[in-house]
Amino acid sequence: MEKTLKKEKFNSLITGLKDKGYKTIAPKKDNNLITLCEIQEADEIHFDHVQTNNSIKEYFLPKTEKILSYTIEKTKVSIEEPEGFAVKSVVFGSRPCDAASLPIMDKVFNWDCTDKFWIERREAITIVTIACDKCDSYCFCTSVGLAPDAKQGSDVLLTKISDDEYLVETETEKGEGLIKELETVFSEPPSGTPDRQVATVEKKFEIDKVKPWLDENFVHKIWAEFSTKCIGCGACTFVCPTCHCFDIVDECTMSKGDRVKNWDGCQFKMFTLHTSGHNPRSTQDQRWRQRIMHKFKYYVEKFDNILCVGCGRCSRVCPADMNISEMLEIISTDEGQPEPVSKE
């Protein structure tokens, strides 16, 4: 289904969503951050940015969440499961890369164990994406098979066609349902071919060359050379829309407690520390290698998808200016270079 949406109708759209019982999550500026967060009015929405600081991930996999509560009595343990965590919502104005992360992660959350927290939220949340009309030098969606107007994962895709008008394309039944619910806000599709205002994202590397290199170079000098500057924090993994590792902890007293699921990240040295004291990834280069391997080799082998959407957040946020696309450029051009990266 194709429609158009005038900017002046954003107010009615957000009010309409509220009336229909949706919570709205949209980019909002607060000081130096542009964050996807709950909004009440259309005026709060920030449009003129490349990317939000946080990713869409936290609305499906929150940074912390209680997965059960328990009480221990003399002869029994009672368990209470949380309810109401999946709230009917619309994420409005996230980027195509963020939306594309969702079907990629569906695979892991529907794998050997189906994660009800992820799945129920996926059902409850509708994704209305706005195609990018600008980008920065950290963006590399086109290098990982996506585009600034990619449709994967979006229920509705909005593309700017003039300063005050968006083309509205529905991609799923859920998206179509949403448009029908708020029919009066939208106008009929334009006649002729609309002028889609979409950013040009430079292609930085050949993704086809990455996995074959990784297959051969688990041991390579470049891992350490590239990552000496890495400080081993979790900023890259936490802002990443596709990093999904978590840790389970019990926050408890002797008789009762909450079991909590928290974001965790492979760049922390504690991540792989065994009870014995042995750490199979004892140095930062091994942890950096893991991040690249997981995204561009292991996940591909297991789920036939690259675990990266090229949003560039990890590189923007890195305290030490580690740049993932630069690493992938090196990898993909290693072969046949006059001075190939030396192997150990």
Add this chain to the structure above:
Amino acid sequence: MIEALRKKAEELLKNKTVDVVYGYGEGSVPERTRPVFITKPEDVNKLTWNKYCVYNLTTYLKKQESRKLGKPAIVVKGCDAKTITVLIKESQIKREDIYIIGVTCTGIGDPPATKCKACDVNTPLIYDELIGEKIENKEFSFEERYAELDEYEKLSEQEKWDFWQKQFEKCIKCYACSSICPLCFCDRCIVDKNQPQWIDPSAHPRGNLSWNVTRAYHLAGRCINCEECQRVCPADIPLNLLNKKLAKETEKNFKYRSGYNVDDELAMATYKEDDNQDFIK
């Protein structure tokens, strides 16, 4: 200045005075630099110096990955150099084990970092070689040094509490603040200890409050105000406000400023009978 820096680095590496030079190199974008580790004299052209050299490279003195490159020469601004004084005082490094390349600095960041406003270490207080023309270090009054706290201190207790609740709510527990801090050098941080669990690892209000307050407290009387924690925070939490407040209280109560004099006794590790004890209730 860049040429002098490169020449010095080349000489140090050629003469085997050091094995590696920790310095600044070009970054992903012109507005960024990145830490570089130069081990070969022919690579010294990778070193640079400009107003985007924000990093306090002394943090790499605590990391096994950089330390295994051998004896370092380290490029430091005046603020960063104060860290070295603390690290020596706290027995983390020996003065003779590192070579300090001090650079004179008139401010970094764009817009300039808050710490540069009342900078009294344009010329580092400790170095083996100074790059750049020596700048007469300015002196500021107590009030001028802590001027950035003026607005904050006007808040009522309740307002302060509300302010921090709102700030800490944003924390995602990535620990970039402590990973980047050259003075957060514990091999095992209290946050990693779970028997008992002193700090909830969850990024919920209780966990975030206990983490951020503990981090700041462990730096009381130690933090040298490099502002790296605040720079790297992906959640834009004004962490240095906490550090600065603690520095102010330390100076007020113990007449101690961290990182200025290697002969000073550490504020938090020294007992004196005439210490101000009024605040212990």
